[in-house]
Amino acid sequence: MNLKHAKEIEGYEPDDGGWTKHQDKNILLLYLPQFKKEVTIDFQDYQYQWLYEKSSASYLFCFSIDDKEKVIVFQRDFAGRLVTEKEAYQPFDIVVTAIPFDKITDETKMLHLQDITMNRAIEAGW
Numbered sequence: 602m603n604l605k606h607a608k609e610i611e612g613y614e615p616d617d618g619g620w621t622k623h624q625d626k627n628i629l630l631l632y633l634p635q636f637k638k639e640v641t642i643d644f645q646d647y648q649y650q651w652l653y654e655k656s657s658a659s660y661l662f663c664f665s666i667d668d669k670e671k672v673i674v675f676q677r678d679f680a681g682r683l684v685t686e687k688e689a690y691q692p693f694d695i696v697v698t699a700i701p702f703d704k705i706t707d708e709t710k711m712l713h714l715q716d717i718t719m720n721r722a723i724e725a726g727w
Contacts, residue, residue: 612661612672615680617702620688627693629683630702631673637699640710642666647714653722660684660725662695664714673697677727684719685727692718 617632649664658677663670673695675681683689697712698705721727 610663610670610672612674614674614676618680618683620683620686623694627688627691629688629693629695631680631695631697632700632702633673633697634699636671636697636712639666639671640697640699640712642712649714649717651720651722653725655724658725660719660722662717681727689719692716 613633613635615631615633619630621628621630644666647664647666649662652661652663653659654661657674658681660675660681662673662675664673665671673680675684695714695717697714698709700709
């Protein structure tokens, strides 16, 4: 993944999130209201990369689908807590919804990013 323009891409921190399981697979479920278009994308492949932004103490999950790059921000004291839980130390999936969890139905569109491994930065210390 070519992230030479990563500083120009706006990142979003989830409004809500949590871990769940589906068929013995760890799923990080995130609510990002800014991802209304992204949850409707039908794609076959995607690329991703984890970066660490020292100035904001944040892990950045950068991904690209159909040549569109997006960033999910996991700031240490907020969403970053999710990636310190034991589920994040094994491969997992990220599922994003653009509507609040209490409004999800069987028809709700979600963005499903599979088989993610988190690379941790030594300078992060977490």
